[in-house]
Amino acid sequence: MRQTIAAGWALVLAVVLTISPGGSPGAKGAEPEGKMAKGSEAEKELRAANDQFYAALNAMFVGELAPMNAIWSHRNDVTIMGPFGGRLTGWAAVEAEFKKEAGMKLGGHVACKDVFVQVGGDMGYSVCVEEGQNMSADDKPVVVFFRATNVFRLENGQWKLVHHHTDISQQLQAATGEVIK
Numbered sequence: 275m276r277q278t279i280a281a282g283w284a285l286v287l288a289v290v291l292t293i294s295p296g297g298s299p300g301a302k303g304a305e306p307e308g309k310m311a312k313g314s315e316a317e318k319e320l321r322a323a324n325d326q327f328y329a330a331l332n333a334m335f336v337g338e339l340a341p342m343n344a345i346w347s348h349r350n351d352v353t354i355m356g357p358f359g360g361r362l363t364g365w366a367a368v369e370a371e372f373k374k375e376a377g378m379k380l381g382g383h384v385a386c387k388d389v390f391v392q393v394g395g396d397m398g399y400s401v402c403v404e405e406g407q408n409m410s411a412d413d414k415p416v417v418v419f420f421r422a423t424n425v426f427r428l429e430n431g432q433w434k435l436v437h438h439h440t441d442i443s444q445q446l447q448a449a450t451g452e453v454i455k
Contacts, residue, residue: 320391320398323426323433328386334376335383335408342372347427347434357420357443382408384418396428404440418443 323345330341346352348365355361362368384406391400404420425437 314393316393316398317391320393320400320426320433321389323435324386324389324391324400324402324424327424327435327438328384332383334372335380337376337379339372339376342376343369345435347429347436349436351436353437355437355439357418357440359442378411380408380410380416382406382415382418384408386422398426398428398433400424400426416443 326341327345330345333339333341346365346368348369350364350366352365352368353361353363354368354371356371362371384404386400386402387405389400389402392398401421401423404418404422406418407415408418410416420440420443422441423437423439424435426433427436428434
């Protein structure tokens with residue numbers, strides 16, 4: 275399990291170091307924070323893809339999967355480390371989880387707040403706080419307040435999600451009975 279978590283963090287760190295100006299935040303010669311891509315066309319497109327992901331997530335909460343299928347890359351290197359714990363690798367595993375979650379019809383709404391976006395070449399990421407609520411199986415509200423990281427890759431001219439990572443939610447796990455090892 276520790277190796278799985280370490281591998282997930284290694285991927286996120288590698289993307290961040292690849293994208294960050296100068297190789298790492300605060301590196302000598304790096305652009306001031308937010309200056310590199312702030313307001314650029316690539317940043318606007320990545321923000322739009324991030325917004326598309328959260329619209330797709332909210333659609334999934336009511337059982338609609340098409341928007342989620344549209345924003346995600348369908349390659350074998352995609353990963354998700356969501357509020358139910360664990361790590362899923364490859365589009366087949368991620369898609370199967372989305373089908374299961376869509377079937378739960380958790381309802382509610384999640385918004386991405388306090389967003390920071392960074393773009394470099396054909397990779398980009400966003401970090402934010404997810405706020406909102408879902409509904410439990412017995413129709414009681416479950417508060418959502420997670421830190422989240424989304425990693426995107428440019429595929430055929432479109433930003434596609436390749437990794438999503440949130441805090442683990444013991445409240446959501448208890449409300450749904452869903453825990454991924």
